[in-house]
Amino acid sequence: MSVSNALSLLGYRVTIVEREPVLGGKVCSLHHPFPGPVSAMDILAPPIDRIREDPRILVNLSTTIESWSYDGSEGLASLSDGTRVRADALVLATGLEEVPPSLVPEYGYGSKKGVITSLELEERLSKGQSPIDGEMHSVVFIQCVGSRTERRGVPHCSTFCCTSSVKNALLLKSEEPSREVTVLYIDIRTAGPEQEALYREARRRGVRFIRGQPSLVMEREGKLLVCGENTLLRELYEIPADLVVLATGLRPRSSNSGMFAGLLIAAGATGFPEPHAPARNGVFLAGSVKRPMAIEEAARDARAAALDIHESLIRVQDR
Ligand SMILES: Cc1cc2nc3c(=O)[nH]c(=O)nc-3n(C[C@H](O)[C@H](O)[C@H](O)COP(=O)(O)OP(=O)(O)OC[C@H]3O[C@@H](n4cnc5c(N)ncnc54)[C@H](O)[C@@H]3O)c2cc1C
CATH class of the missing domain: 3.50.50.60 (FAD/NAD(P)-binding domain)
Structure with missing residues (x-):
């Protein structure tokens, strides 16, 4: 959600593909996250409201990505509901598991x-x-x-x-x-x-x-x-x-290991994606998919990922 909101502010159209029937990820399950004092809903409501009101962001719930192909400047994502989405970049913000x-x-x-x-x-x-x-x-x-x-x-x-x-x-x-x-x-x-x-x-x-x-x-x-x-x-x-x-x-989500292998994302020593590996094939990572992170760090990392994507797309246009 943080990547999407940042990219939309930069003028991009964004499609969110979320496996669950609701947005919010693990934060939906938290009671009163540290450092407090706000509740999980207080944290989630502003970005969810922004996404709902933003005509540039499209949300697909209960959906996953089946495949991603990339030709060096543009990619094509096939979703589990049969939809195909043309996109300049694919962001994996798929979190981790216990x-x-x-x-x-x-x-x-x-x-x-x-x-x-x-x-x-x-x-x-x-x-x-x-x-x-x-x-x-x-x-x-x-x-x-x-x-x-x-x-x-x-x-x-x-x-x-x-x-x-x-x-x-x-x-x-x-x-x-x-x-x-x-x-x-x-x-x-x-x-x-x-x-x-x-x-x-x-x-x-x-x-x-x-x-x-x-x-x-x-x-x-x-x-x-x-x-x-x-x-x-x-x-x-x-x-x-x-x-x-x-x-x-906390470890990488085992249910996503096939997707990561298909996207040629190499695992580092901890099992999480190799840190500092450059983005390849238009694929970027954001948040706790990289390593365990608290909410504030994950949100900051997501905004940084949006800037990385913006920078790489400007480079592609300048080629
Ligand atoms: C027990 C526990 C307690 C915590 N307590 C705190 C706390 O008090 N304070 C704090 O700051 N942080 C806390 N955290 C950390 C916090 O949960 C994370 O910082 C935050 O959830 C990271 O967000 P994320 O978007 O990176 O990942 P997630 O929240 O895991 O979101 C990932 C999303 O990707 C979706 N997804 C996964 N795979 C696919 C797929 N293949 N296709 C489509 N969608 C997919 C998931 O359904 C999910 O919605 C806690 C974490 C745990 C486990």
Whole structure:
């Protein structure tokens, strides 16, 4: 949406092809994204309204691109509904996906009630639902599930999961100050002044931070029990929990790997497209399809992509 609005401002006609029946991507699922205080809808409404009112932007929902051919100055996209669109450039702003938490089976995702992912927590909170049925006296967040690992996940840090968990830990603690809220981490990476302020506030309000990922989430007497070692104090911990939230790693969307291979987009060391690779065949990338990014960075990256396209089209015209 950000690329489209920027390109339209530069005078181009744009066609959006969105696989889902609504615009907005993952942000639709978020509750109150950091750095706050605005809601996801407050973030999404202005660009969506601009797109609706802009005669230069055409939106195709529940649609994908089947193929893209490019002759050096113009391309042709075939869409899944049979439509063909002539275009000067193709922008992939297709985002990323969570590493499947089942890769780390000892945390009980899918087999133990009360174990959910950060994205599922966001979705439930954004719909006004309680994260679990029943009382929530104790909540444990486990960071870096399937990330920063050579096995069972991805090697990179997703950069914003610590802030996302701190934000939700603070929310659940503020909602009920007697609730035990614990974050289990490898390192806390809340880089940036607003992010660090959230971390300080969470500590001030009594959210507990323990260094050391758990080795196991088990069930005892109908309650979850999170077991591991505090690697700073060299002490074992066992934390009873009603809700365990897994902050999963983020990786390229597997459903798009065929499309990327067809468009000759090479993967770099992290599995995301090779960074700094020049645009080829009229194809540009924007936002979190390149690497994990928070909303503000993704929107900035999208505006930069629009300028890249503008510059390359001026070069094509000058040839
Ligand atoms: C658990 C979690 C919590 C987060 N919390 C925050 C937060 O608090 N604050 C913050 O700033 N950021 C947060 N983020 C990051 C935020 O979600 C991203 O910055 C943002 O979604 C990036 O937007 P995007 O457009 O690059 O990708 P996406 O939002 O993923 O959008 C990609 C779009 O492409 C569509 N698509 C994919 N493949 C195809 C295809 N083949 N054809 C057509 N359409 C396709 C998808 O349906 C989707 O609409 C969070 C992310 C996660 C996972």
